[in-house]
Amino acid sequence: MSWGVESIKVVPCQYNSQGLKVLDVHLGTAGSVRKNWQDVLASITRRLACWKWLLPQMSYRGRVLIINNLVASTLWHRLAVLNAPAGLLADVQRKLVDFFWSGQHWLKASLPMHEGGQGLIDLESRVAALRLKAVQRQLYRLDLPWRATAHALLRKAGNMGLDQHVFLLDTTGLDLSGLESFYALMLSAWTLLQHIRVGGLQPTAWVWEEPIFHNKLIPLRSVLSTALRRRFLNAGLCKVGCLWMADGTGWKTAGLLSQQTGIATQRLLGRLLSEVQQALPQPQHLFMDCSRLNALFGLLHRIWLRLGTTFTFGLFILGLRYTFDRRFRCCLINSVFGQAKLAIWLTRRNRIRGHGLTEPPLLLKSLISARVKLDFAYFSSVTDLMTY
Numbered sequence: 001m002s003w004g005v006e007s008i009k010v011v012p013c014q015y016n017s018q019g020l021k022v023l024d025v026h027l028g029t030a031g032s033v034r035k036n037w038q039d040v041l042a043s044i045t046r047r048l049a050c051w052k053w054l055l056p057q058m059s060y061r062g063r064v065l066i067i068n069n070l071v072a073s074t075l076w077h078r079l080a081v082l083n084a085p086a087g088l089l090a091d092v093q094r095k096l097v098d099f100f101w102s103g104q105h106w107l108k109a110s111l112p113m114h115e116g117g118q119g120l121i122d123l124e125s126r127v128a129a130l131r132l133k134a135v136q137r138q139l140y141r142l143d144l145p146w147r148a149t150a151h152a153l154l155r156k157a158g159n160m161g162l163d164q165h166v167f168l169l170d171t172t173g174l175d176l177s178g179l180e181s182f183y184a185l186m187l188s189a190w191t192l193l194q195h196i197r198v199g200g201l202q203p204t205a206w207v208w209e210e211p212i213f214h215n216k217l218i219p220l221r222s223v224l225s226t227a228l229r230r231r232f233l234n235a236g237l238c239k240v241g242c243l244w245m246a247d248g249t250g251w252k253t254a255g256l257l258s259q260q261t262g263i264a265t266q267r268l269l270g271r272l273l274s275e276v277q278q279a280l281p282q283p284q285h286l287f288m289d290c291s292r293l294n295a296l297f298g299l300l301h302r303i304w305l306r307l308g309t310t311f312t313f314g315l316f317i318l319g320l321r322y323t324f325d326r327r328f329r330c331c332l333i334n335s336v337f338g339q340a341k342l343a344i345w346l347t348r349r350n351r352i353r354g355h356g357l358t359e360p361p362l363l364l365k366s367l368i369s370a371r372v373k374l375d376f377a378y379f380s381s382v383t384d385l386m387t388y
Contacts, residue, residue, distance in 0.1 A: 025078055036078050037085055044092055047071050048099045055099075063100050064120050072096065072121045080130050083181045089123040096120065131189035138186075139164060153180050157187065159230070160238050162211055168197075169214040201281050208241030218279040222271040231261040243276060247314045251277070293344065296360035300340060307333065316340075339367045 019028015026035040051058070051066055058066075075084075075092070100120055138150055151163035156178040160166070167190055176184045201207055201217050212218060213229050218240070223229060236242065237260065243252050251273060254266040263269060297311070304311040307329070309320075319334045343364040350356030357363045379385050 023077075025081060033082065034085075036082055037088060040075070040088065041091055041095070043074075044071060044095055047074075048095060051099075060100065060118055064118050067096050067099060068119070068121045072123065072126075075123070076126070076130070079127050081182070083185055084127070089127070093123050096123075127185070128189040128192055131186045132193070135167065135186050135190055139167065150183070153183055156180075157183070158214070159233050160211065160213070161233070161236070162238060165209065165211050165239075169211055170216050171214070174214050201279065207280060208239065208244065210240045212238060212240060212243070212276065218276060220272065220275050222268055222275060228263065228268075231263055235260045235262075237261065240276060240280070243273060245314075247312045249312065249314075292347075293360055296340060296343065296364060299361045299364065300336070303336065304333075309333065335371075336368065339371070340364055343367060 019026060019032035021027075026032045048067075048071060055063070072092075078084075097120070100118070137144060138147065141147070144150075154163045154166050155161050157166050157176055158169075158174045159178065160169075162169075166187065171187050171191055176187065179187075197217065201210065210218065212232070213220070213223070223232070232238065237257070243257070244250075245252055254269040254273065257269045257273070258264060258266050261269075300316070301311040309315075316337060319337055320330050322330045322334075340360070343360045346356075347358050347360045347363055351358045357366070376385075
């Protein structure tokens with residue numbers, strides 16, 4: 001894994017066989033991590049005791065300022081990267097409320113002042129906010145040196161092999177036992193938000209990246225069994241694109257899925273395919289079924305036969321894989337593909353505007369002819385027609 005040398009910052013650390021200590025945070029074995037929380041409750045109690053003598057003369061607002069800024073703030077550094085042991089935050093919260101108003105634990109003091117509260121910090125809410133901040137950085141910061149590592153850890157969620165796609169899932173019923181506790185809490189905090197995907201599934205190339213299971217936009221009734229889902233996941237079939245033939249010719253058959261997953265009931269697999277197809281936006285691939293483009297695909301098919309290559313929709317979408325040995329052939333084929341896609345878009349635009357060429361084969365020939373003339377003029381001007 002390449003971390004990017006320019007992004008690495010050297011920080012002082014201490015290490016031994018049990019783990020290491022970085023920026024006053026112990027990492028490593030379970031025993032080493034427990035050192036972060038030793039005497040935390042006692043330390044909080046001592047800090048609060050230092051202000052006991054002034055408590056009778058202190059307003060409630062003053063008590064909140066001491067709790068939030070001088071006591072609870074000492075926990076944020078560790079809570080930003082670690083999960084506290086079970087029950088510790090509840091014990092600390094109890095100590096804080098006792099300092100604010102002894103015995104009045106029924107108070108909603110943690111509400112904001114404009115909602116009738118006192119603005120007292122709620123530790124569980126703050127931890128959830130810290131995890132949501134980590135989610136935000138994971139989703140929107142592309143320059144993080146640990147982003148690839150986080151992706152590798154997220155792929156353990158439910159054994160689905162998904163990284164950022166996990167945040168699209170309905171995690172109810174998703175097995176998170178194999179996930180690190182920090183990332184499990186990230187997903188738990190994410191569920192606190194009511195995220196809505198406006199417009200649902202869109203008829204774009206990204207629809208093939210949609211997860212099949214635990215996806216609210218693809219409701220499945222045929223595969224509810226955990227064992228059946230595990231068969232699909234073990235076979236690497238976790239996204240909608242995995243149900244499409246690799247050569248782009250169409251959907252996989254129930255028989256082929258039976259061979260890949262080991263599920264003998266082809267009728268069940270047929271129902272699953274039908275449910276996935278019904279959930280996708282219609283039509284899924286407009287260009288494949290569009291009669292306007294039949295002549296263009298026929299022309300490309302004839303060109304490819306002369307080049308000794310078979311034309312497929314998968315090749316049209318992804319392009320020919322580049323290799324050094326056949327670099328000139330790859331450049332030529334992919335260049336024609338690019339011109340063909342441009343011809344599709346331009347003729348569609350011309351048809352909407354009501355003027356210009358609307359036949360894709362004619363426009364493709366014009367684009368290729370213009371490119372050949374342009375290249376010829378360039379290489380003639382630099383007296384290098386042999387390269388041309």
